[in-house]
């Protein structure tokens with residue numbers, strides 16, 4: 068399998084060539100030259116496979132430059148009960164007949180990003196070892212992504228992580244999660260500014276091409292193809308758990324921000340997984356809901372991005388969305404380049420009519436909806452859900468179809484968003500075993516002013 072850019076560059080690249088890359092050189096995103104089809108017999112054969120072996124089967128369709136026995140060892144090292152809490156890895160939690168949550172948030176940082184990042188950590192260590200290279204990952208985080216990256220890369224040979232976060236602005240739980248890591252290759256830098264300051268420093272360092280090359284600076288952002296590919300697996304795992312025959316269809320509702328999670332659902336559907344609908348759920352930041360309702364894509368500025376109680380969905384533009392638009396427009400790279408080069412755009416009538424062929428529908432949810440849905444889920448189903456999953460469940464209930472099971476992806480555990488749980492139910496969400504007193508652990512963090520030079524000097528001193 069080879070990979071091409073969404074913006075017209077037809078140069079074909081192998082999986083391991085793009086594994087450590089971000090954007091394609093022409094500014095596009097990487098996609099496989101075509102989607103491998105999974106036929107009825109294959110899907111039947113996959114029923115009953117352990118998650119790690121299902122992951123191996125799916126990854127094998129996309130990766131032909133890692134020997135099969137190595138790839139199987141990698142998936143088996145990644146998807147273990149010890150790391151993800153259950154044998155099924157992403158178990159279903161039934162709410163009522165034909166409605167269930169799919170649990171994606173039982174990894175080390177209690178959010179679904181672990182599902183992909185844990186695999187990425189293993190793949191990076193493997194590939195860097197094979198090449199005899201090292202990589203210094205530089206990133207900015209306001210919460211979930213940074214901690215998922217640190218837990219995936221901790222102790223990995225050949226990888227260092229430098230993670231910038233806004234000093235004093237993450238929740239005490241999030242700070243404790245990241246700063247309690249004592250691994251020598253993990254570096255927390257708390258910048259005396261806001262998240263945008265952190266991001267500006269990362270950009271400034273990355274734009275210094277000489278520094279970047281000399282110090283082998285890389286990223287783990289959400290447009291990385293390997294992360295998306297890892298997420299395709301749990302759509303298959305959810306479908307196989309929810310059905311007994313391939314005649315049955317399933318719909319998924321996905322709490323969405325950067326469109327990474329639901330884009331993996333799109334890939335699974337393109338591979339032939341019997342998915343009826345992909346329901347995109349947004350919060351007040353409804354760029355994606357607006358697009359799926361109207362065909363207008365209108366990214367917002369930072370000033371128009373609302374801070375909400377489902378903060379991991381507070382995005383102004385959806386970085387993975389271009390991949391879907393490439394498929395929607397018949398893989399016309401020139402047209403994709405023109406649309407995304409212009410910032411926002413409106414599809415023509417014919418293109419708009421085509422959206423339904425891909426199974427996409429959408430809805431949005433607000434703070435009051437989250438509170439009401441957290442209460443409803445607790446009272447009616449006896450399940451405590453987090454704010455992002457509540458956005459999903461709210462929208463899912465508006466899109467159920469008779470005879471089709473609806474799976475709502477649970478993207479975080481309520482313990483991470485305790486304040487809103489207290490507001491909704493006046494109870495304290497339980498913490499998984501071992502995390503009860505995480506705030507009391509010793510912290511490993513360096514506080515710094517908003518100063519690119521200081522960050523560069525720190526990196527130089529620690530590689």
Ligand SMILES: *Cc1c(COP(=O)(O)O)cnc(C)c1O
Nearest residue numbers: 323324325326327328379478479
């Ligand atoms: C990142 C995140 C999302 C949004 O996922 P995207 O892939 O950006 O659409 C939703 N919920 C939680 C808890 C997250 O961490």
